[in-house]
Amino acid sequence: MFIDRLIENIKSKKSPVVVGLDPRIEMTPQFIKDIAFKKRGENIEGVCEALYLFNKGIIDAVYDIVPAVKIQVAFYEAYGIEGFKAFFKTAEYAKSLGLMVIADVKRGDIQEVAKMYSKAYLQNQLFDAITVNPYMGEDTIMPYVEDAIKYDKGIFALVKTSNKGSKDIQDIKTTKGEYVYQSVARMINRISNSAIGKYGYSSIGAVVGATYPEEAKVLRKEMPNCFFLVPGYGAQGGTVEDIMDCFDENGFGAIINSSRSVIYAYQTPYWKDVYSEYEYAQAARAEVILMTGMINNGLVKRKYIAC
Amino acid sequence: MFIDRLIENIKSKKSPVVVGLDPRIEMTPQFIKDIAFKKRGENIEGVCEALYLFNKGIIDAVYDIVPAVKIQVAFYEAYGIEGFKAFFKTAEYAKSLGLMVIADVKRGDIQEVAKMYSKAYLQNQLFDAITVNPYMGEDTIMPYVEDAIKYDKGIFALVKTSNKGSKDIQDIKTTKGEYVYQSVARMINRISNSAIGKYGYSSIGAVVGATYPEEAKVLRKEMPNCFFLVPGYGAQGGTVEDIMDCFDENGFGAIINSSRSVIYAYQTPYWKDVYSEYEYAQAARAEVILMTGMINNGLVKRKYIAC
Numbered sequence: 289m290f291i292d293r294l295i296e297n298i299k300s301k302k303s304p305v306v307v308g309l310d311p312r313i314e315m316t317p318q319f320i321k322d323i324a325f326k327k328r329g330e331n332i333e334g335v336c337e338a339l340y341l342f343n344k345g346i347i348d349a350v351y352d353i354v355p356a357v358k359i360q361v362a363f364y365e366a367y368g369i370e371g372f373k374a375f376f377k378t379a380e381y382a383k384s385l386g387l388m389v390i391a392d393v394k395r396g397d398i399q400e401v402a403k404m405y406s407k408a409y410l411q412n413q414l415f416d417a418i419t420v421n422p423y424m425g426e427d428t429i430m431p432y433v434e435d436a437i438k439y440d441k442g443i444f445a446l447v448k449t450s451n452k453g454s455k456d457i458q459d460i461k462t463t464k465g466e467y468v469y470q471s472v473a474r475m476i477n478r479i480s481n482s483a484i485g486k487y488g489y490s491s492i493g494a495v496v497g498a499t500y501p502e503e504a505k506v507l508r509k510e511m512p513n514c515f516f517l518v519p520g521y522g523a524q525g526g527t528v529e530d531i532m533d534c535f536d537e538n539g540f541g542a543i544i545n546s547s548r549s550v551i552y553a554y555q556t557p558y559w560k561d562v563y564s565e566y567e568y569a570q571a572a573r574a575e576v577i578l579m580t581g582m583i584n585n586g587l588v589k590r591k592y593i594a595c
Numbered sequence: 596m597f598i599d600r601l602i603e604n605i606k607s608k609k610s611p612v613v614v615g616l617d618p619r620i621e622m623t624p625q626f627i628k629d630i631a632f633k634k635r636g637e638n639i640e641g642v643c644e645a646l647y648l649f650n651k652g653i654i655d656a657v658y659d660i661v662p663a664v665k666i667q668v669a670f671y672e673a674y675g676i677e678g679f680k681a682f683f684k685t686a687e688y689a690k691s692l693g694l695m696v697i698a699d700v701k702r703g704d705i706q707e708v709a710k711m712y713s714k715a716y717l718q719n720q721l722f723d724a725i726t727v728n729p730y731m732g733e734d735t736i737m738p739y740v741e742d743a744i745k746y747d748k749g750i751f752a753l754v755k756t757s758n759k760g761s762k763d764i765q766d767i768k769t770t771k772g773e774y775v776y777q778s779v780a781r782m783i784n785r786i787s788n789s790a791i792g793k794y795g796y797s798s799i800g801a802v803v804g805a806t807y808p809e810e811a812k813v814l815r816k817e818m819p820n821c822f823f824l825v826p827g828y829g830a831q832g833g834t835v836e837d838i839m840d841c842f843d844e845n846g847f848g849a850i851i852n853s854s855r856s857v858i859y860a861y862q863t864p865y866w867k868d869v870y871s872e873y874e875y876a877q878a879a880r881a882e883v884i885l886m887t888g889m890i891n892n893g894l895v896k897r898k899y900i901a902c
Contacts, residue, residue: 396703
């Protein structure tokens, strides 16, 4: 099962950290752009080649210390056909080094359409899991759940997202005396019953932002089946302390994504005097090691079991 | 402005009907598959060629009687790179015949990501408008709004969707004595103030399902700025009577999408004895003419002004 493989990967890598491959051409080291543009021209092909080469460097540097990467499709979709080629090539390369690949697509549509999105990602051997948007309701989530069970994949449904505006809809107070995100949480936790693995977690998980620790604490209790995919750590403002309540006492229950803080670590105040842009991948590795250590240390301090 | 162009197209075509190009290979006429497979092989390339040829036939048959087509990206995305090629080719062909093109992508993500989705679709000259998902909040909608204004495009945000499960989240009762979809409606209507055209409607519109006439009636009042993109007519169960309250007294305020009932009209009980599969495109044209007539007749009966 997806969730069992994920937990076993977290154990063997001793890390709940997921690296988000969200490359931006304007932040890509010049030497990579030079190589890519020389090879494919200073055009969309060259840009997408640069994004792929950048990702490849990151993957080479972190594949042995993280269980998974998350690839945000929009950073590729923005470049059309060539972008998608870079997206698929990135997933393929990550898989070839044993990483699990989460396609961060946040799709959501009526059943007949959801089936096609599921065909695109869950029926594609390159991806282990996808993110989905629950606004349209349970019947729109079920095609993904069915394919997750059939093809041994996972899904993470948006519950409480990391951005400021997540309050607008997700934090609307309901007549049941709770927030909308709690109703969503209940729905997802119930659906997740159909895919529980040997460690007690389901292959149907939830996206819970690192930037809302109080909400995460509530959700950890209300969604006992669901592993959390936690965005918002690092560049978006989430700290180690903020994410602690996403974990259970055994140190499981969450994978923590960091994109910008890892892949552009060499540009941060903390690392910029240590690593040059030529060493962007080593900087990413150093940041992952630091981030993993801080999270595991945080778990130990709580007397939780660390990875 | 997008919305002014849309209204003028509705007037000149005398129709608020939008044809949804959601082609399924298993429902594609055999003669089209034969041509496509012969040209590109009985593989993904051949399948995507067949989808494109099918669309081309439909577009040729309806371009002079509808203002716009809606292309549901999932039916192409399911086939990866080749699918996207067919998606873009379809949009290009529709545009070449003067149709407005709505990319039904229902994307939604944090600002930095939304900007990339917006680059993919609103900054792409092939598309006039996109659908977006509001679950993540106002800040995640704003990048599309900014680009809609800057590039003269439109957006339709999900408010009340046509599927049964839309009740799960959208119909949660809030402490303000309303439903979640009404809170979403208020948010979208407020945002839409920044892009109002000369006919009083905004380029920021809403998706309101044909299958919920009572809710549509309420929303028509609560979202005076917003044009509705109405899915769910026909195959999904929405009738002419159901959609009447989506319109204003001048016969504007809504475009009515039909996908399956139009593009597979030749397979329906109503048309199957009239048109063979070789005449699928003529059947689609006949169904559009019928649907337009019925809607305009419905408007007249209400003493609304018909297109």
